[in-house]
Amino acid sequence: xxxxxxxxxxxxxxxxxxxxxxxxxxxxxxxxxxxxxxxxxxxxxxxxxxxxxxxxxxxxxxxxxxxxxxxxxxxxxxxxxxxxxxxxxxxxxxxxxxxxxxxxxxxxxxxxxxxxxxxxxxxxxxxxxxxxxxxxxxxxxxxxxxxxxxxxxxxxxxxxxxxxxxxxxxxxxxxxxxxxxxxxxxxxxxxxxxxxxxxxxxxxxxxxxxxxxxxxxxxxxxxxxxxxxxxxxxxxxxxxxxxxxxxxxxxxxxxxxxxxxxxxxxxxxxxxxxxxxxxxxxxxxxxxx
Ligand code: COA
Ligand code: MG
Numbered sequence: 001x002x003x004x005x006x007x008x009x010x011x012x013x014x015x016x017x018x019x020x021x022x023x024x025x026x027x028x029x030x031x032x033x034x035x036x037x038x039x040x041x042x043x044x045x046x047x048x049x050x051x052x053x054x055x056x057x058x059x060x061x062x063x064x065x066x067x068x069x070x071x072x073x074x075x076x077x078x079x080x081x082x083x084x085x086x087x088x089x090x091x092x093x094x095x096x097x098x099x100x101x102x103x104x105x106x107x108x109x110x111x112x113x114x115x116x117x118x119x120x121x122x123x124x125x126x127x128x129x130x131x132x133x134x135x136x137x138x139x140x141x142x143x144x145x146x147x148x149x150x151x152x153x154x155x156x157x158x159x160x161x162x163x164x165x166x167x168x169x170x171x172x173x174x175x176x177x178x179x180x181x182x183x184x185x186x187x188x189x190x191x192x193x194x195x196x197x198x199x200x201x202x203x204x205x206x207x208x209x210x211x212x213x214x215x216x217x218x219x220x221x222x223x224x225x226x227x228x229x230x231x232x233x234x235x236x237x238x239x240x241x242x243x244x245x246x247x248x249x250x251x252x253x254x255x256x257x258x259x260x261x262x263x264x265x266x267x268x269x270x271x272x273x274x275x276x277x278x279x280x281x282x283x284x285x286x287x288x289x
Contacts, residue, residue, distance in 0.1 A: 001147055002062045002088065002123075003285045004028040004217040005233035006226050007190055009066070011036040012045035018052045024226045027217070028062040033078050034069070034093050042074055046081040053085035064125070066091035070100040079104060083111035086122070089147065093127035094155065098139040101126060105145045123147040125190065128178050129155035141181045150219060151178040153192030166202065168192075168209075179214040191215040197222035207232035216282075234286040235279045243276035243283075250276075 008026040010017050012033045021029050031052060037045040049065055065087045067078035079090060092104050101124070108122050124145045128137065129152025141149060153171045154164060162170040175192065182189035191210035194203040207218050207229045218229045235243070246263060250273045253261045260269040 001188065002028065003287075004062065004148065004188055004190060005230045005286065007064070007150070007217060007219050008223075008226060009036055009193075009219065009221050012049040012052075012065070013037050013041045015048055015052065018048070019056065020223070022056060022058060022061065024223045025230075026061055026220070026226045027230065028064060029058060030064040030066050030091055031087075032066045033074070033082075034066050042068070042078075046078060050081050050085045053082065053087050062088045064089045064091050066093060067104075069094040070103055075104075076107075079107050083108065083122070084115075086115070086117065089123035089125060091125045091127065091150065093152070094129055094133070095126040095140055096130060096132040097136050098143060101140055101143045101146070105143065108145065120145060125150055125188075127152045127155070128174075129153075130159040131156075132159075134174055134177065137177065137181045141185045141187060146185070146187055148188030148190050148216070149178050149182045150190040151175055151192050151215075154195060168206070175210075176213055183214060188216040189214060191218040193219045193221055194225065195221070197225060200224060200228055204228045204232060230286075233282070234288065235283045239279055240283050240288065243279035246276040247273060247280070 004027050006026045007028045007030055008021055008024065009030050009032050010021045012031045018031060031049045033042065033045045033049060053063055053065065065082040067082065067090060068074035082090065090104060090108060092101065095101055104124060108124065109119060112119050112122060125148040126140060126146060127150045128134070133140065153175065156171055156174055157164045164170065171192065179189040194206050196202055203225045210218055211232050217233055220226055220229050246268060249261070249263050250268060260267060
C-alpha cells in the first residue's frame, strides 16, 4: 500500500498550484474536483485534472483524483474524465453507503478492463464526514477496493451542527471510530484537515495526537503543512531504537521460555511488543531502514 503520511489537496482547476504541489515531497497529492473548486469551475477542473494526471511527472508522490459525491450530479462526468488518465486512486467524498462505493468501484473496473490495466490496480479512499456515514461505516469499510478511510472533521461537524474547536472534543468519538473501523479492515486512517494553515504549532500538535490515536496520515491543504505532518507520522530515531531494543529483548526472553519480563522498570509482554513492531513498520513505510 502506498505511504500516505500526508495527503495534499490541490484545487483541480488551478494548474499553477498543481505544478507547485509536485515540489513539496508529499507522499500523496489529491487533485480536487469537489469543495476546493467553485461550482462554475467544475468543467474546467475536470479538464485540468485529466491533463495534469496525463502530462505531469509526480515522482514518488501518489496521484489521486477526488470526484464530487455520489448524488451531486457531477460524479459521473468527474470519474469518467479522470479515469482515462490513469490516476493511482480515486477519492470519493461524503460516502454514506456501500452502494455508493460499489458504484465508483464498478466505474473504475470498467476503465481497468477497457484499458488492459490490472483489475483493482486503481485504489479507492473514501471520505467519512457525515452522521449517516458513521451509521454505515462497517459496510462501507468492508469494500475490497478501499485502501483507506479519510475523516472529514469540518464536514462532520457541519453535518451534526457541532462547533469546531482547537481541542477537537466535538469530533473525538467519531475520529476514533474511523480509526477503529479502518484498522479492523486493514485500511489506512487519514486524519482531518487543520484548516488554520498559518499556525504550524497547531498542525504539529493535531498530527501528533492523530498519530497517537492510530491514524496513519493526515490531510493537508497548504505546502507548509506537509513537512510537519510527515514528521509527525514518522517515528524518530529514539523511538526506533527503543522499539528495536524491546523486540530484541522479547525474542531473547522467548528463547529462555519467558513471556513477560522487565525492561527499564516496565513490564513487557505481547501488546507492548506489538506496539513496538508497529513503530518499526511505520519507520519502514517512511523509508527509514
Ligand atoms: N497546493 C499547491 N500549492 C499551494 C497550495 C496547495 N494546496 N496552497 C498554496 N499553494 C502555493 C500558492 O500557490 C503559493 O505559491 P505561488 O506564490 O507560486 O502562487 C504558495 O503555495 C504559498 O501560498 P499562500 O500564499 O500561503 O496561500 P494562498 O493564499 O495562495 O492559498 C489556500 C491558500 C487555502 C487557498 C490554498 O492553500 C489552497 O488552495 N489549499 C487547498 C484547498 C483545497 O483543495 N481544499 C479542498 C480540500 S479540503
Ligand atoms: Mg470536505
